[in-house]
Amino acid sequence: MKAKPTPGLFITGTDTEVGKTFIASIxxxxxVAAGKRVGVYKPVASGCRTEGDALVSxxxxxxxxxxxxxxxxxxxxxxxxxxxLAPHQAAQxxxxxxxxxLLRGGLDFWLANSDVVIVEGAGGLxxxxxxxQFVADLAFDFGFPLIVVTRNTLGTINRTLSALVVAVTYxxxxxxxxxxxxxxxxDATDSSTATxxxxxxxxxxxxxxxxxxxxxxxxxxxVDWFTLAxxxxxxxxxxx
Numbered sequence: 001m002k003a004k005p006t007p008g009l010f011i012t013g014t015d016t017e018v019g020k021t022f023i024a025s026i027x028x029x030x031x032v033a034a035g036k037r038v039g040v041y042k043p044v045a046s047g048c049r050t051e052g053d054a055l056v057s058x059x060x061x062x063x064x065x066x067x068x069x070x071x072x073x074x075x076x077x078x079x080x081x082x083x084x085l086a087p088h089q090a091a092q093x094x095x096x097x098x099x100x101x102l103l104r105g106g107l108d109f110w111l112a113n114s115d116v117v118i119v120e121g122a123g124g125l126x127x128x129x130x131x132x133q134f135v136a137d138l139a140f141d142f143g144f145p146l147i148v149v150t151r152n153t154l155g156t157i158n159r160t161l162s163a164l165v166v167a168v169t170y171x172x173x174x175x176x177x178x179x180x181x182x183x184x185x186x187d188a189t190d191s192s193t194a195t196x197x198x199x200x201x202x203x204x205x206x207x208x209x210x211x212x213x214x215x216x217x218x219x220x221x222x223v224d225w226f227t228l229a230x231x232x233x234x235x236x237x238x239x240x
Contacts, residue, residue, distance in 0.1 A: 001210040005111075005112060005113075006039075006110075006111045006116065006117055007116050007117075007144075007226070007229035007230045008039075008114070008116055008117035008118065008119060008121060008142070008144040008148050008229055009027065009031075009116075009117075009118055009119070009144055009145055009146070009225065009228065009229045010119045010121060010139045010142055010143075010144040010145070010147070011023060011024040011027070011065070011118065011119065011121065011145055011146075011147045011175060012108070012121045012124060012125055012135065012139060012148055012149070012163070013121075013123065013124055013145070013148065013149045013163075013188050014124055014148065014150040014151070014156070014160055014162070014163045015123065015124055015159060016058060016124070016127075018149050018150060018151045018182060019149055019151065019182040019212075020059075020116035020120055020121070020149050021063065021120060022182070022212075023060055023147070023149050023180050023182060023212065023233050024040075024063060024065040024066075024118055024120045024147075024151075024220075025062050026066075026212075026217065026218060027118055027147070027225050028040060028063060028066040028067050028218045029066045029118055029217075030057070030117050030218065030225060031118070031225055032066070032067060032068055034226065036037075036114075036115040036116050036226060037070070037113070037114050037115045037116075038067045038068075038070070038114060038115070038116055038117070038118060039070065039071075039109075039110030039113060039114030039116070039117040039118070039119075040060075040064055040066070040067045040076050040105055040110070040117070040118050040119075040120075041076060041077075041106065041110050041117060041118070041119045042057060042059055042060045042063060042076060042077040042089045042119070042120045042122075043077070043078075043079065043080070043103040043104075043106060043107075043119070043121075043122075044077070044078075044079040044080075044081075044088075044098055044103060044122060044129060044130070044239075045057035045059060045077050045079070045080050045087070045122065046080075046081045046082075046083060046084060046085055046086065046087050046090035046122070047062060047081075047083070047084035047085075047090070048080045048081060048082055049082075049238045050082070054118070055080040055082055056073075056080070057076075057077045057080050057128075057236035058075065059120065059159045059227075060076040060077035060157055061073065061076075061184065062079075063076060063118070063120065064076045067118075067139075070113070070114070071109060071110070071113065075109050075110075076203065077101055077104070079091075079098060079099060079102060079103070079106075080094070080105045081094060081096070082094065086123075086128045086129075087122055087129055087130065088127070088128055088129070088131050088146065089128075091112070091174075096129075097131070098129065098130040098131070100130050100133060100202075100208070103129065103138055104138070104141060105132070107119070108144065110162070115226075116225075116226055116229050117144070119142060119144060120140065121135040122135055122137060122140060123135060124163060124166075125139065125166045125167060125170065126166060127162060129144050134170075135169045136166060136167075136171075136174070137171075139174055140170065140171050140172070140174055144229070145175045145176065145177035145229065146167055146174055146175065146176045146177060147176075147177055147178055147179075147180060147228075148160065148163050148164065148167070148178070148179045148180070148206075149174060149179075149180050149182055150163070150179060150180070150200075151181075151182050151184060152181045152182060152183045152184060152190075152192075152193045152196050152197070152210070153184055153188070153190050153192065153193070153196075154190055154192040155192075156181070156192070156200070157196065157199050157200060157203065160179060160200055161203060164176060164179075164204060164205070164206070174209060175204040175227040176205075176207070177206065177225060177229070178206055178207045178209050178223075178228060179200060179206055179207070179208045179209065179210040180208075180209045180210050180212060180219070181196065181197055181200065181202055181208060181209065181210035181212065182210065182211065182212050183210075183211045183212060183213050183214050183216075184214065185214050186214050193211070197211055198208065209221065209223060220226070
């Protein structure tokens with residue numbers, strides 16, 4: 001009997017700095033609290049800081065801590081670069097290239113040692129992740145349903161709908177489990193924050209969750225993330 005593929009979620013965003021790591025960490029913490037062994041994977045990170053002789057991704061560190069530090073930190077993010085650029089550009093600044101085989105192969109440890117895997121991408125789906133590939137290529141090959149994180153600010157309707165169009169049309173299309181609306185800092189002045197949730201719910205096919213208040217520990221409504229991770233699950237064996 002063939003083993004059931006390990007379920008997972010791929011966390012992507014409508015842009016950079018929309019709160020992907022924040023949302024992903026909350027999801028991880030809630031899954032751990034529910035008794036799940038949670039694997040956390042960030043295939044590549046740029047803009048990393050130097051600690052001793054090593055480069056450290058603060059995003060990967062946060063995910064690792066949220067999961068209870070399974071495996072080694074280096075396995076959470078096996079490719080790390082210093083320059084705050086797209087990964088392939090950051091790699092080039094160091095005279096290197098992003099290893100596309102490792103982007104995919106680094107997931108194997110987590111598939112074998114977890115009940116559920118949370119993967120965080122870099123930027124949005126059409127953010128370059130190597131010289132010839134986008135984050136969407138990686139998300140498609142992993143086969144996990146997407147969680148699309150969007151910031152609750154003016155313009156989020158266009159950004160969110162554009163991300164969803166990419167998700168369902170790129171290659172053979174990807175499943176979107178949910179959209180998560182993430183609030184800006186409380187001192188931000190933006191009247192659209194009062195209407196964005198209703199607008200998105202009226203225009204998006206996937207469920208829209210939130211908004212998640214600034215620095216909140218959970219969404220206003222309970223979410224069964226493990227069930228979402230199994231929605232229309234496609235085997236990671238589709239990876240190429």
